[in-house]
Amino acid sequence: MEVSGRCLALKTLEHFALPSSSHYSTNADALGLLVRLARRVWSEAWIIDPRALDDRRLVESRLSSSFTRAMWEDISADLDSLRVSTAKAHSYHIIVADKEGNVANGTTTIEADPWGEGLFVDGIPLTTAGNIPFSTAPGQRRISPFSIHFAFRNEQLTFALGGISNSVVEAAFQFLVNLIDYRLPPESVVDAPRFGTFPGTKKVNVTKNWLDPRIPDDVVRSLKK
Secondary structure, X not given: OHHHHHHHHHHHHOOXXXXXXXXXXXXXXXXXXXXXXXXXXXXXXXXXXXXXHOOHHHHHHHOOHHHHHHHHHHHHOOOOOOOOOOOOOOEEEEEEEOOOOXXXXXXXXXXXXXXXXXXXXXXEEOHHHOOOOOOOOOOOOOOOOOEEEEEEEOOEEEEEXXXXXXXHHHHHHHHHHHHHOOOOOHHHHHHOOOEEEOOOOOOOOOOOEEEOOOOOHHHHHHHHO
């Protein structure tokens, strides 16, 4: 789900040139575009359908230039009804590299509050880890929001990234944009202001997004318009 979703977002973004003079966190038009693009991508039903993701021909067709161009036209038309999917988790993402160039990239989780007790019985998490928001039917491939990426150039590992907790989908998408489009160093990629969706809420409200408080007030006012 995560790989397909972010590939779709990045390929759709190819139809638009982000401003090179300023980062999207200080540009209302660019930030509004990325928010709307993320919403549009996560509304694609096939991204959360295990059977669709197993259909290689279907996935490749969704990542084609003709499909992403049509998506871009939808976004440009300023659609009013946009839906997103969500998943909740509180965990830790860890990336480790050794001096020989080996890289480990993964999430450690009990699907619980960050400081919850890690109690397990025969592999089953208890206490604060009791509510696992998955609805995968028996025999289906589980769809997970975990964000694990390895990026290669000329068969050489260029970077690895990952994320977890609220708005992981939007966070990883913005990490990729910061690395690929803005070519920011890792420290700036992680620290740059971001947007997200419905953090820490029981009821999903897709009509609202949260913004990093460091985003300038004039940008926020422009987005509200």
